[in-house]
Amino acid sequence: xxxxxxxxxxxxxxxxxxxxxxxxxxxxxxxxxxxxxxxxxxxxxxxxxxxxxxxxxxxxxxxxxxxxxxxxxxxxxxxxxxxxxxxxxxxxxxxxxxxxxxxxxxxxxxxxxxxxxxxxxxxxxxxxxxxxxxxxxxxxxxxxxxxxxxxxxxxxxxxxxxxxxxxxxxxxxxxxxxxxxxxxxxxxxxxxxxxxxxxxxxxxxxxxxxxxxxxxxxxxxxxxxxxxxxxxxxxxxxxxxxxxxxxxxxxxxxxxxxxxxxxxxxxxxxxxxxxxxxxxxxxxxxxxxxxxxxxxxxxxxxxxxxxxxxxxxxxxxxxxxxxxxxxxxxxxxxxxxxxxxxxxxxxxxxxxxxxxxxxxxxxxxxxxxxxxxxxxxxxxxxxxxxxxxxxxxxxxxxxxxxxxxxxxxxxxxxxxxxxxxxxxxxxxxxxxxxxxxxxxxxxxxxxxxxxxxxxxxxxxxxxxxxxxxxxxxxxxxxxxxxxxxxxxxxxxxxxxxxxxxxxxxxxxxxxxxxxxxxxxxxxxxxx
Amino acid sequence: xxxxxxxxxxxxxxxxxxxxxxxxxxxxxxxxxxxxxxxxxxxxxxxxxxxxxxxxxxxxxxxxxxxxxxxxxxxxxxxxxxxxxxxxxxxxxxxxxxxxxxxxxxxxxxxxxxxxxxxxxxxxxxxxxxxxxxxxxxxxxxxxxxxxxxxxxxxxxxxxxxxxxxxxxxxxxxxxxxxxxxxxxxxxxxxxxxxxxxxxxxxxxxxxxxxxxxxxxxxxxxxxxxxxxxxxxxxxxxxxxxxxxxxxxxxxxxxxxxxxxxxxxxxxxxxxxxxxxxxxxxxxxxxxxxxxxxxxxxxxxxxxxx
Numbered sequence: 001x002x003x004x005x006x007x008x009x010x011x012x013x014x015x016x017x018x019x020x021x022x023x024x025x026x027x028x029x030x031x032x033x034x035x036x037x038x039x040x041x042x043x044x045x046x047x048x049x050x051x052x053x054x055x056x057x058x059x060x061x062x063x064x065x066x067x068x069x070x071x072x073x074x075x076x077x078x079x080x081x082x083x084x085x086x087x088x089x090x091x092x093x094x095x096x097x098x099x100x101x102x103x104x105x106x107x108x109x110x111x112x113x114x115x116x117x118x119x120x121x122x123x124x125x126x127x128x129x130x131x132x133x134x135x136x137x138x139x140x141x142x143x144x145x146x147x148x149x150x151x152x153x154x155x156x157x158x159x160x161x162x163x164x165x166x167x168x169x170x171x172x173x174x175x176x177x178x179x180x181x182x183x184x185x186x187x188x189x190x191x192x193x194x195x196x197x198x199x200x201x202x203x204x205x206x207x208x209x210x211x212x213x214x215x216x217x218x219x220x221x222x223x224x225x226x227x228x229x230x231x232x233x234x235x236x237x238x239x240x241x242x243x244x245x246x247x248x249x250x251x252x253x254x255x256x257x258x259x260x261x262x263x264x265x266x267x268x269x270x271x272x273x274x275x276x277x278x279x280x281x282x283x284x285x286x287x288x289x290x291x292x293x294x295x296x297x298x299x300x301x302x303x304x305x306x307x308x309x310x311x312x313x314x315x316x317x318x319x320x321x322x323x324x325x326x327x328x329x330x331x332x333x334x335x336x337x338x339x340x341x342x343x344x345x346x347x348x349x350x351x352x353x354x355x356x357x358x359x360x361x362x363x364x365x366x367x368x369x370x371x372x373x374x375x376x377x378x379x380x381x382x383x384x385x386x387x388x389x390x391x392x393x394x395x396x397x398x399x400x401x402x403x404x405x406x407x408x409x410x411x412x413x414x415x416x417x418x419x420x421x422x423x424x425x426x427x428x429x430x431x432x433x434x435x436x437x438x439x440x441x442x443x444x445x446x447x448x449x450x451x452x453x454x455x456x457x458x459x460x461x462x463x464x465x466x467x468x469x470x471x472x473x474x475x476x477x478x479x480x481x482x483x484x485x486x487x488x489x490x491x492x493x494x495x496x497x498x499x500x501x502x503x504x505x506x507x508x509x510x511x512x513x514x515x516x517x518x519x520x521x522x523x524x525x526x527x
Numbered sequence: 528x529x530x531x532x533x534x535x536x537x538x539x540x541x542x543x544x545x546x547x548x549x550x551x552x553x554x555x556x557x558x559x560x561x562x563x564x565x566x567x568x569x570x571x572x573x574x575x576x577x578x579x580x581x582x583x584x585x586x587x588x589x590x591x592x593x594x595x596x597x598x599x600x601x602x603x604x605x606x607x608x609x610x611x612x613x614x615x616x617x618x619x620x621x622x623x624x625x626x627x628x629x630x631x632x633x634x635x636x637x638x639x640x641x642x643x644x645x646x647x648x649x650x651x652x653x654x655x656x657x658x659x660x661x662x663x664x665x666x667x668x669x670x671x672x673x674x675x676x677x678x679x680x681x682x683x684x685x686x687x688x689x690x691x692x693x694x695x696x697x698x699x700x701x702x703x704x705x706x707x708x709x710x711x712x713x714x715x716x717x718x719x720x721x722x723x724x725x726x727x728x729x730x731x732x733x734x735x736x737x738x739x740x741x742x743x744x745x746x747x748x749x750x751x752x753x754x755x756x757x758x759x760x761x762x763x764x765x766x767x768x769x770x771x772x773x774x775x776x777x778x779x780x781x782x783x784x785x786x787x788x789x790x791x792x793x794x795x796x797x798x799x800x801x802x803x804x805x806x807x808x809x810x811x812x813x814x815x816x817x818x819x820x821x822x823x824x825x826x827x828x829x830x831x832x833x
Contacts, residue, residue: 164673164675167673167675168675174637175667176639176667176669176670176676176696177670178648178649178670178672178673179673179675181672181673371647371649371650372647400609400646400647400650401609401646402609402650402654403647403650439735439736443736443738445737445738445739445740445741446714446715446738446739446740446808447714447735447736447739448712448713448714448715448735448739449714449731449732449735451713451714452645452712452713452714452768452769453645453769454769454771455769455771456771456773457766457771457773457774457775460713460766460774461713461714467716467806467808469713469714477773487645487731487732487735489731489732489733489735489736490736491736510773517615517761517776517777517778517779518776518777518778518779519779520778520779520780521572521573521779521780521781521782522572522780522782522799525570525572525828525830526798526799526801527570527794527795527798527799527823527828
C-alpha cells in the first residue's frame with residue numbers, strides 16, 4: 001500500500017481523536033449542566049457503556065432501545081476495541097494523560113508482557129461477584145464508574161474552587177453569579193484522588209495498562225477481539241523492524257521481532273498506522289479471500305509452539321463462567337444477599353435495598369446530578385458489599401419534592417426511572433420525632449423548622465403551650481424526603497429524622513381539604 | 528482596609544450609632560419622614576397586586592420618595608419554595624415586576640432581586656415566576672445560595688442574634704425593599720415582613736435554635752428595609768408557610784400593605800390575617816425594641832379602595 005493509504009490512516013486517526021474529544025466534552029457538559037438536551041445526550045452516551053447498559057437491560061429490565069452493549073459488541077467483533085479509544089471516558093482520560101505526559105517529556109512507555117490470567121481474574125471476578133449480587137468490586141474497577149467518580153470527586157470540586165474565585169472577580173463588576181456547588185464526603189474524595197493518582201502513575205509508565213490488566217470491560221472486549229473481522233496487521237514485505245510502531249503503541253500490543261500485533265490488547269488508537277514510515281502496517285481482514293498473505297507466514301512461524309498464556313486463559317475463563325453460573329443460581333435461590341440496610345435511606349426509584357445494592361456500580365452519576373446534594377457516597381452504610389454506593393444523607397441535603405434527576409441518569413437501572421408524580425406517592429422511609437431533643441421542649445422557644453419544610457404535612461405544628469407549637473408526625477403520609485431532618489437545628493443527634501425502609505412502598509395520598517381559594521375580600525379595613 | 532473589613536466596621540459602628548444609616552445616605556435616615564410626610568402606611572384593597580401597588584405607593588409620595596436617581600436597590604421577595612405562585616406561598620410575580628418598574632422609573636442605577644431560598648434556588652426562582660418577572664422589569668436576579676456572598680456582621684444591642692451572616696447586597700445597596708407575602712406560619716403564627724428577612728441571612732438554623740421570635744425581631748437592629756410591601760392578595764390561612772394540597776387553605780383578600788415602618792406593616796398584616804399584633808411574639812418584641820410602631824391607631828393610614 002502506498003501514500004494514499006497512509007493519508008487515509010492519518011484521517012482515520014484524526015477521526016478517532018475527534019470522536020473521542022466529542023464524547024469526552026459532551027459527557028462532561030451533560031454531567032455538569034441540566035436541561036432536556038443535556039439529559040438526552042447523557043442518556044445516549046451512558047447507554048453506549050458496555051457493562052452499565054448490559055446490567056440495565058439484562059438485570060434491571062430496561063428497554064432494548066438502551067442496549068448499547070449490542071452495537072458495541074458487534075463493533076468489537078468487526079474491528080476490535082474501538083470502544084476503548086472513542087467511547088470509554090476512562091480510556092479517553094488515559095489518552096489525555098498520555099498526550100500530556102508525552103508533551104512534558106518524550107518518554108518511552110514500558111509495556112508489560114501480556115498476562116491473560118491476571119486480566120481474566122481481575123476482569124471476571126468482579127463480574128462473578130456482581131452476578132451474585134455484590135457489584136462493589138465491579139463498581140470499583142468498571143471504567144465508567146471510575147470516570148463518574150473522577151468527575152464527581154475531582155473535576156467538580158476543582159470547578160467549584162475555580163468558580164468561587166471567578167465569582168469574586170465578577171462581583172467587582174457588579175455581576176453576581178452562582179459558584180458551582182460542591183458538598184460532600186471528604187473520604188470519598190480522598191479515595192478517588194488516590195485511585196486517580198495510581199491511574200496516572202500506571203498510565204504514564206505503562207500506557208493503557210489499566211485497560212489490559214484490571215478493566216472488566218476491557219477484559220470482555222479482549223475476548224471478543226481475539227480475531228476481529230478486520231485488524232491492524234504487519235506487511236512483512238515492507239517492514240524493516242525499525243520498531244517505531246512499538247514505541248508509539250500505548251497498549252504494548254506490538255511484538256516487532258515476531259511481527260505480531262495482538263488485536264485483543266490493541267485499543268485501536270491507530271497511532272502506529274500513522275507513525276510507520278514504510279507503510280508496513282495495514283488494516284486488513286482476518287477472514288475471506290482478502291486476507292493478508294504476509295500474515296500467513298507469521299502464523300506458520302508461530303504455530304509450532306503453543307502459547308501457555310492462552311491455555312491458562314481458557315482455563316480461567318471456563319472457571320469464571322462456571323463460577324458466574326453458580327453465583328447466579330445461588331442468587332436465584334437465596335434471593336440476593338442484602339434485604340435490609342438498617343436505617344439507611346436509598347434514593348427514590350431504587351425500589352428496595354436488595355434491588356438497589358445488587359445493581360449499583362457506584363458510578364456516582366446520580367450524585368453529580370442531584371441538585372440538593374442529598375445523594376452522597378457511602379462507605380459501609382449498606383454493608384461492606386455496598387461499598388461506595390450512594391445513599392440519602394439528610395444531614396447534607398433533602399430530597400427535592402419536584403425532582404427525579406437521579407432516576408433519570410442512572411445508567412444501570414439501580415435507580416429505575418420514576419415519574420415525579422409516582423415519586424411523590426412513594427415512601428422512602430418513615431419519620432421519627434424525639435421530644436427530648438426538640439428545641440420547643442428543651443428551650444421552650446418556638447422553632448417549627450421541620451413543620452415549615454414538610455411537603456406532605458406528615459410533620460405539622462400543633463398547639464403545645466400558649467402560642468408555642470410542637471411537631472406532630474403522621475407516618476401514613478410521610479414520603480421520607482428528609483426535609484424535616486435536614487432543617488432540624490438541633491446539634492448532634494437531630495430531634496426529627498427519617499428511618500429508611502427496606503422496600504419502598506406507596507404512601508397514603510390524602511384528598512385535598514380545600515381545592516379552590518375562598519373569596520373573602522373584607523368589607524371594611526381590618527385596622 | 529479591604530472592602531470586607533470596611534463593610535464589617537461600617538456595619539458595627541454605623542448600626543451602633545442607632546438610627547444613623549450604615550452608609551450615611553440620607554434616604555435611609557429620613558426614609559420614614561420623607562414619605563410625602565402625610566401617611567405612615569398605605570393599605571389598599573380590592574384590586575390586583577400590581578395595580579394596588581400603583582395606588583398605594585402614590586399615596587406615600589411615589590417611589591421617588593424612597594429611590595433617588597443613581598441609587599442601587601435590592602428587592603427581597605419571598606421566592607423560597609419550589610411551588611407555583613397560585614399556591615400562595617410566594618410573592619406574586621406581577622407585583623415584584625411592578626416594583627422593579629417603579630424603581631427604574633425613579634432612576635435606580637441597579638436593581639437586584641435575591642432570596643436565600645429554602646428549596647433549591649434555581650428551581651424556586653424559576654417556578655415561582657419571580658426570576659422572569661424581575662428580568663422583565665429590568666432587575667438583575669442574584670443568587671443567594673453560596674456562603675461567599677454573606678458577611679458576618681455584629682447586631683448592636685441584640686440578646687440572641689449577636690452576630691449574623693448577611694447577604695452583602697443587603698448591606699451595600701442604597702435602598703432595600705422588602706416584598707413578603709402574608710401567610711400562616713406553623714410556629715410563628717404568621718409570616719410577613721420581618722419573618723421574610725430570614726431570606727437575607729445565611730444560617731436559618733441559628734434562628735430556630737436560639738429563640739426564633741427574638742432573632743426575627745432583633746434583625747431589625749441591624750438593617751431595616753427602606754420600604755415594606757406586604758402582598759396580601761391571596762393569603763394562606765393554614766398549613767403554612769410552605770402549604771400543601773392537603774391541610775392548607777387560601778383566602779383571597781385582595782389586600783396590600785405598604786409602609787417604611789416594618790413593625791407597622793407586620794401589625795397591619797397580622798390584623799389582615801386575623802391575629803392581634805401583640806399575640807405574634809416577634810411583632811411585640813420588635814415594638815419593644817423600638818424598631819417601629821405596633822399601635823396602628825397612632826399611625827396615619829391611607830386606606831385606599833381600588
